[in-house]
Amino acid sequence: MGSLLLDSPELRARYDRVSTRQFEHGKQLIQELGIGHGQRVLDVGCGTGLLGVYVAGLVGTHGLVVGVDPVPLRVTLARLRAQAHFQVHLGRAEELDALESDSFDAAFLNSVIHCLDDRETVLTGIYRVLRAGGKVGFTAIDRDRPGSFHLAHQQAILAAGLRKRAKSLLAARPLLSAAEAQDLLTSTGFRAVSVHTRTQVDHFYDTDDLLDFHLESSFDAQLPDFDLNDERRLRQALKRELERNRGPKGVEQERHIIFAIGEKPYTS
Numbered sequence: 001m002g003s004l005l006l007d008s009p010e011l012r013a014r015y016d017r018v019s020t021r022q023f024e025h026g027k028q029l030i031q032e033l034g035i036g037h038g039q040r041v042l043d044v045g046c047g048t049g050l051l052g053v054y055v056a057g058l059v060g061t062h063g064l065v066v067g068v069d070p071v072p073l074r075v076t077l078a079r080l081r082a083q084a085h086f087q088v089h090l091g092r093a094e095e096l097d098a099l100e101s102d103s104f105d106a107a108f109l110n111s112v113i114h115c116l117d118d119r120e121t122v123l124t125g126i127y128r129v130l131r132a133g134g135k136v137g138f139t140a141i142d143r144d145r146p147g148s149f150h151l152a153h154q155q156a157i158l159a160a161g162l163r164k165r166a167k168s169l170l171a172a173r174p175l176l177s178a179a180e181a182q183d184l185l186t187s188t189g190f191r192a193v194s195v196h197t198r199t200q201v202d203h204f205y206d207t208d209d210l211l212d213f214h215l216e217s218s219f220d221a222q223l224p225d226f227d228l229n230d231e232r233r234l235r236q237a238l239k240r241e242l243e244r245n246r247g248p249k250g251v252e253q254e255r256h257i258i259f260a261i262g263e264k265p266y267t268s
C-alpha cells in the first residue's frame with residue numbers, strides 16, 4: 001500500500017496543491033530572513049521541498065540547503081527535487097544532533113511550529129547549529145486573530161448542534177500568539193529581530209479543495225474527533241458556511257500569519 005501511494009502522481013499533486021498556499025508566505029519569510037547567495041540554510045519540516053528548492057535557487061551552487069522532515073513520504077517527494085546543493089534528510093526537528101554546531105547562516109520553519117510538541121527544544125537545537133549572527137525565522141497562525149476558516153468552523157459547529165464539543169476543540173488549537181512567538185525566541189537565546197502578523201488571502205476552487213488544505217496542512221484548525229455521523233453533519237454545515245465566502249476567484253480564505261525572526265547574538 002505504502003509503495004503504491006508513493007507512486008501516485010495524484011498524491012504528489014495534492015501535496016503540492018496544499019504547499020502552494022504555504023509557499024506564498026514562505027517566500028515572504030525567506031525575504032525577511034535576507035537569505036542570499038552562498039548561504040547555508042536549514043529548512044526544518046521541509047515537507048515536499050517546494051520552498052527548499054526555491055531557497056536552493058537563491059543560495060546558488062556555492063550555498064547549501066538542508067531539509068529535514070520526519071514523514072518518509074514527504075521526504076521521498078522532496079528528494080525528487082533534491083540537487084547537489086539541496087539535500088533532504090529524514091528526521092525530527094527535536095533531533096538535530098547530526099548537524100554540526102555553528103554551521104548554518106539561517107534556519108526556517110514554514111508552517112511547522114504548530115506540529116511541534118516541544119518548541120523550546122527545537123529552537124534550542126537550531127540555536128546550536130546557527131553561527132553567531134545567524135537568523136531563524138518561522139511562520140505561525142496567529143491565535144489572537146482567527147481566520148475565516150476558523151470562524152466558519154465555529155458557526156458550523158453551532159449550526160450542526162455540536163456546541164458542547166466546540167470548547168474542547170478551541171482548547172486543542174496548538175497555535176501561537178505574537179507574544180508567545182517573541183517569548184519563544186528570547187527564552188531560547190535569540191534576539192527577537194521582528195515579530196509581526198500579516199494577512200494572506202487565498203482562493204480555492206471549491207470547499208472540498210479548501211477542506212483538503214486544512215486536513216493536509218493542519219495549519220489552522222482541524223475537524224475534531226467526532227463519530228462518523230457527527231462528522232458528516234459538521235462537514236455539510238462547514239461547507240455551507242465556507243460557501244458564503246465564494247467570490248469571482250473561487251472560495252476565499254483569509255488567514256492572519258505571524259512572521260517571527262530571531263538572531264543568534266555574537267556574544268551570549
Ligand SMILES: C[S@@+](CC[C@H](N)C(=O)[O-])C[C@H]1O[C@@H](n2cnc3c(N)ncnc32)[C@H](O)[C@@H]1O
Pocket residue numbers: 019022023026044045046047048050051068069070071074091092093094109110111112115116216217218219
Ligand atoms: C504544513 S507542512 C509544511 C511543509 C513546508 N515547510 C512548507 O512550507 O510547505 C508541516 C511539515 O512539518 C513536518 N513536521 C511535523 N512534525 C515535525 C517534527 N517533529 N520535526 C520536523 N518536521 C515536522 C511535517 O511532516 C510537514 O511536512
